Amino acid sequence: MAAALSGVLAYLGLGVLGLIGAPRTFSLLALLGGTVSFALWTPGFPEVLVGGLPWGVALAGDPWAVGLWALALVLHATLLIHARARRDAFHPLTTVLIGTCLAGSLSRDLFNLYVLMDLSSLLALVLIASGRRVRAVWAGLQYLVLTEVGLTLYLFGLGLVYARLGTLSVSALAGQGPNLSDPALAAGVGLLLAGTAVKTGVFLLGLWLPQAHGQAPTEVSVLLSGIVVKIGVVALARLSEAFPVGTVLLLLGIVTGFGGLLYALWERDLKVFLGFHTVSQLGYMLMGLGLGAGTGALLYVVAHGLFKGLLFLAAGEAVERVGRREITSLAGQLSLPVAVGLGVGACAIAGLPPLAGFAAKGLLAQGAPAWAKALFYALGLGTAASFSKLIPLFRPKEGGLVGGLPVLAAAVLGLGLGGTVLVSGLLNLRAWGEAFLIVAAGYGTYLGLRRIHPRLPRWGFDWAVVSLLVGAVGVAGLVTLGWL
Amino acid sequence: MEGLAAVALAIALAGLGFWNLIVRRNLIWKLLGLNVAASGAILFLVALAHRPGARPPIVGLGPGPSADPLPHALVLTAIVIDFATLALALVYVIFLTEHRHTQDVERLERDEERGWPQP
Amino acid sequence: MRVLAALSLLVLMGLLALGVSGVFPRPALPPMDEVAAEWGAKNVVAAIVLGVRLWDTLFEILVYAMTMVGVKLGLRLLRWEHAIPPIRETPLLRRSADLLLGPIVVFALYVAVSGHLGPGGGFPAGAILGTALLLLALAKGVERLSAEIHEPSLEWAEYGAIVAILAVAGGLLLVGRRGSGYLIAANVLIALEVGIGAWVVLHRFASSRGEV
Numbered sequence: 001m002a003a004a005l006s007g008v009l010a011y012l013g014l015g016v017l018g019l020i021g022a023p024r025t026f027s028l029l030a031l032l033g034g035t036v037s038f039a040l041w042t043p044g045f046p047e048v049l050v051g052g053l054p055w056g057v058a059l060a061g062d063p064w065a066v067g068l069w070a071l072a073l074v075l076h077a078t079l080l081i082h083a084r085a086r087r088d089a090f091h092p093l094t095t096v097l098i099g100t101c102l103a104g105s106l107s108r109d110l111f112n113l114y115v116l117m118d119l120s121s122l123l124a125l126v127l128i129a130s131g132r133r134v135r136a137v138w139a140g141l142q143y144l145v146l147t148e149v150g151l152t153l154y155l156f157g158l159g160l161v162y163a164r165l166g167t168l169s170v171s172a173l174a175g176q177g178p179n180l181s182d183p184a185l186a187a188g189v190g191l192l193l194a195g196t197a198v199k200t201g202v203f204l205l206g207l208w209l210p211q212a213h214g215q216a217p218t219e220v221s222v223l224l225s226g227i228v229v230k231i232g233v234v235a236l237a238r239l240s241e242a243f244p245v246g247t248v249l250l251l252l253g254i255v256t257g258f259g260g261l262l263y264a265l266w267e268r269d270l271k272v273f274l275g276f277h278t279v280s281q282l283g284y285m286l287m288g289l290g291l292g293a294g295t296g297a298l299l300y301v302v303a304h305g306l307f308k309g310l311l312f313l314a315a316g317e318a319v320e321r322v323g324r325r326e327i328t329s330l331a332g333q334l335s336l337p338v339a340v341g342l343g344v345g346a347c348a349i350a351g352l353p354p355l356a357g358f359a360a361k362g363l364l365a366q367g368a369p370a371w372a373k374a375l376f377y378a379l380g381l382g383t384a385a386s387f388s389k390l391i392p393l394f395r396p397k398e399g400g401l402v403g404g405l406p407v408l409a410a411a412v413l414g415l416g417l418g419g420t421v422l423v424s425g426l427l428n429l430r431a432w433g434e435a436f437l438i439v440a441a442g443y444g445t446y447l448g449l450r451r452i453h454p455r456l457p458r459w460g461f462d463w464a465v466v467s468l469l470v471g472a473v474g475v476a477g478l479v480t481l482g483w484l
Numbered sequence: 485m486e487g488l489a490a491v492a493l494a495i496a497l498a499g500l501g502f503w504n505l506i507v508r509r510n511l512i513w514k515l516l517g518l519n520v521a522a523s524g525a526i527l528f529l530v531a532l533a534h535r536p537g538a539r540p541p542i543v544g545l546g547p548g549p550s551a552d553p554l555p556h557a558l559v560l561t562a563i564v565i566d567f568a569t570l571a572l573a574l575v576y577v578i579f580l581t582e583h584r585h586t587q588d589v590e591r592l593e594r595d596e597e598r599g600w601p602q603p
Numbered sequence: 604m605r606v607l608a609a610l611s612l613l614v615l616m617g618l619l620a621l622g623v624s625g626v627f628p629r630p631a632l633p634p635m636d637e638v639a640a641e642w643g644a645k646n647v648v649a650a651i652v653l654g655v656r657l658w659d660t661l662f663e664i665l666v667y668a669m670t671m672v673g674v675k676l677g678l679r680l681l682r683w684e685h686a687i688p689p690i691r692e693t694p695l696l697r698r699s700a701d702l703l704l705g706p707i708v709v710f711a712l713y714v715a716v717s718g719h720l721g722p723g724g725g726f727p728a729g730a731i732l733g734t735a736l737l738l739l740a741l742a743k744g745v746e747r748l749s750a751e752i753h754e755p756s757l758e759w760a761e762y763g764a765i766v767a768i769l770a771v772a773g774g775l776l777l778v779g780r781r782g783s784g785y786l787i788a789a790n791v792l793i794a795l796e797v798g799i800g801a802w803v804v805l806h807r808f809a810s811s812r813g814e815v
Contacts, residue, residue, distance in 0.1 A: 055554050055557075111558050111561075115561055115565070118565045118569075122568060122569065122572060125572060125576075126572070129576055129579075134580065134583050134584065134600055135596065135600060137576050137579050137580060138580065138592060138596065140576065141511075141573060141576045141577070141580070144569065144572065144573055144576075145505075145514070145515070145518060145573065148518055148522070148569050149502070149505070149518065149521070152498070152518075152521050152522050152524075152525045155522075155525040155526075155528075155529065155562060156498070156525050156528055158529075158558075159525070159528050159529045159532050159555070160532075162529075162532075162554070162555065163532040168554075458597075460589075460590075460593045461589050461592075461593065462506055462589065465502075465505060465506050466506060469502065469506075
C-alpha cells in the first residue's frame with residue numbers, strides 16, 4: 001500500500017516540479033518512480049482505509065489497478081519517446097494526468113472517484129486546447145461542459161446513496177447488500193451510473209467524445225483514448241461491484257457498441273472516425289461488465305488502451321504530416337512506419353490473431369451466453385467493415401520518423417501473444433478461423449455498404465446536453481421503476 | 485423541516501440551472517446555468533446532512549446531536565471543483581470570442597459546419 | 604427540443620424528490636467527537652478535510668493548481684484586440700487600501716491558523732489573501748506592483764507550496780502521525796498556495812489586458 005501511494009505522490013509531485021523547469025527530466029523521473037512502485041506493490045494488496053476509520057478513503061491493489069498501472073506506464077513511456085520536441089506545459093500536465101489515472105485505478109471510494117474524474121477532465125481540457133486551434137478549443141469546451149453536467153448528476157446520486165447508507169466505500173456498500181427497490185437508493189444509483197456514463201462517453205450520454213478525441217493534438221488523443229476514458233470504465237466496474245446493476249450496464253453496452261459503430265461506418269475524418277470507434281469499443285467493455293465477466297472486460301480495457309493508442313499515434317502523425325484529415329485524401333501519403341503502425345492497430349482492433357484484440361475478444365466471448373456471443377460477433381464484423389475503409393492507406397510512400405510507434409506495436413503484439421497462450425481455448429484452429437472469417441465477412445459488408453450514404457443526424461451542443469439529460473433520466477428512471 | 489425546504493430549493497436550483505444551460509444561446513449564460521445547477525448539487529448534499537435539531541459539527545458548540553460532518557467536507561472539495569471548472573471554461577470562452585467574435589452557440593455551430601471561415 | 608428538455612428536467616426533479624422521500628430512516632452517525640480529538644481539532648470538518656480524507660484533499664488542491672496553470676496557458680493564447688481605457692486613480696481607493704491591507708492580511712492569517720478550531724481553513728484564507736492582493740493591485744496599479752514582486756520566485760513559491768503539501772501529506776499518510784500542529788501547517792500551506800495562485804492569475808490577466 002505504501003509503495004502504491006508513494007508512486008502516485010511521486011507522479012503528482014514530479015509533474016508539478018516539471019512546471020518550474022526541466023519538464024522532460026521530471027517526467028522521466030516520474031516514470032521511473034512509478035515503475036519502481038509498481039514493481040514493489042504487484043501482485044496487489046488488500047483494501048486499506050487511507051486516513052483510518054470511520055470515513056477514510058478506501059484503496060486496493062486489485063487486478064483492475066494492476067492492469068491500468070501497466071497500461072498507463074507503457075503509454076507514458078511511449079509519449080516520452082514520441083513527444084520529445086513538445087515544449088510548454090505538455091510534459092508536466094501529462095505526468096499529473098497519468099498520476100491522476102493511477103490514483104483512480106486504485107480508488108474504491110465513490111467520492112474519491114468523483115474528484116479524480118473531475119481532475120482528469122480539467123487536465124484533459126487544458127491539454128486538448130493546447131493545440132491552439134479554434135476547433136480543438138470548441139470541442140474541448142463542449143467536452144468540459146458535458147462532463148460537468150454528468151458529474152453534477154453524479155454528485156446528486158452520491159448524496160442520495162450516502163444519505164441512505166451512510167458510507168462511500170464500495171466494499172462497505174456492497175457489504176450492506178443494497179436493494180434497489182428502495183426509492184432513494186434506486187434514484188441515487190441511477191444518477192451515479194448516468195453521471196459516470198457521461199464521463200466515460202457512452203453513446204447518447206457522452207456525445208462529446210469523438211470530436212474531443214479527434215480534434216486534440218496527437219499525443220493528447222493517445223492519452224485520452226488510452227487511459228482517461230478508462231477511469232470512467234473503472235468507476236463503472238466499481239459501481240457494478242457495489243450495486244446489482246448488471247442489466248443496465250449490458251443495455252448501455254449494446255446501445256454504445258452499435259451506436260458508435262453506426263457513426264464510425266460513414267465517418268470521413270480519420271481521427272474522428274477513431275474517436276467513434278472508441279465509443280463502439282466501450283460497448284464491449286460495458287457488455288463484459290454487465291455479463292459479470294470482469295476479467296474479460298479488464299483485458300479488453302488494457303488491450304484497447306494499447307491498440308487505440310497505437311492507432312491514434314499513427315493517425316495523428318499522418319494527419320499532421322499531410323495536413324489533411326479525410327481518409328480518402330490521405331491514401332498513398334503515409335510514411336512506412338506510420339502505415340505499419342496503423343496496420344497493426346487496425347488488425348488488432350478487428351480481432352486478428354495473435355494480436356491483443358483477438359485475446360481480449362476471445363476471453364470476453366468465452367463465458368458469454370449464445371445471444372451475447374452473437375452480439376460480439378456482429379460488433380466485430382462491423383468493426384472490420386468500417387476499418388476496411390483504411391485499406392487504401394496502407395500503400396506507404398517512403399521511410400520516415402519512427403517515434404514511439406514500436407513501443408506500442410510491441411506491446412500490442414506481446415499482450416496478444418501472452419493472452420492467446422494463457423487464455424485457454426484460443427490456441428485452436430477453430431477460434432483462429434472464426435476470427436479470420438469475421439474479418440473477411442466484414443470486408444464483404446464494407447463492399448456492400450460502400451454505395452450507401454445515409455444522412456445520420458449531427459448533434460449540436462444543445463442537443464448533446466438534452467440527449468444527455470434524457471439518457472440520464474432514462475437510466476435513472478428504469479432503475480427506479482425496477483424494470484432492470 | 486428547514487432541511488426539507490433546503491432540499492426543495494436545491495432541486496429547484498438544479499432544474500433552473502440545467503434549463504438555462506439548454507435554452508440560452510450565449511455561452512456565458514450557459515456556463516452560469518451550469519454553475520447554478522452545480523450549486524444545487526452542493527446545497528443538496530449539505531441539506532441532506534442536516535438532522536432535526538442538529539448543531540454544527542464543531543465539538544463543544546451546544547447540546548444536541550451534530551449534523552453529519554462528512555458531506556460538509558465533501559462539499560468543500562466540490563466547491564473548489566465548480567470554481568475551477570467555471571474559471572477554465574470562461575478563459576476558453578474568451579479565446580473563442582477573440583477568434584470568432586461571437587459567444588453565440590448557434591453561430592459557432594454554423595461556423596463549425598462550414599469549416600470555420602474567416603470571420 | 605425545449606419540450607424534451609422540460610420533460611426530462613421535470614422527471615429528473617421528480618426522481619430527486621422521490622429519492623429524498625426515501626432516505627428515511629437515516630443511518631446512525633459514527634462517534635465524531637473522538638475523531639476530532641484524535642486529530643487535535645474541534646472543527647470535525649477540518650479533521651476530515653485535512654486528516655481522514657486527506658487523499659481527496661490532495662487532489663482538490665491539484666484541481667485548483669492545475670486550473671491556475673490552465674488559466675495562465677489560456678490567457679497566453681489571447682491577443683486582446685480591443686483595449687479598454689484605464690480607470691483613473693482616486694485618492695479614496697489608495698487611502699482605503701492603505702488602511703485595509705493590514706487588517707485583511709491579519710484576518711487571512713487568523714482564518715488559516717484557527718481553521719481547525721472553528722469555521723475557516725486554508726481555502727477561505729487563501730481567497731482572502733487573494734482579495735488583499737487585488738486591492739493592492741487596484742490601488743497601486745499592476746505594473747508597479749509586479750515590478751516590486753519577483754515573478755519567477757513567486758511561481759517557485761506556488762509550485763513549491765504544492766510539492767511541500769504533497770510531501771507533508773504523503774509522509775503523514777505513510778507514517779500515520781496526527782495532531783493539531785500538522786493541521787495548522789497544512790492550512791497555512793494551502794492558504795499560501797491559493798493566495799499566490801490567485802495573484803499569479805490576476806497579474807497575468809491584468810498584464811495581458813493592460814489594466815485590472
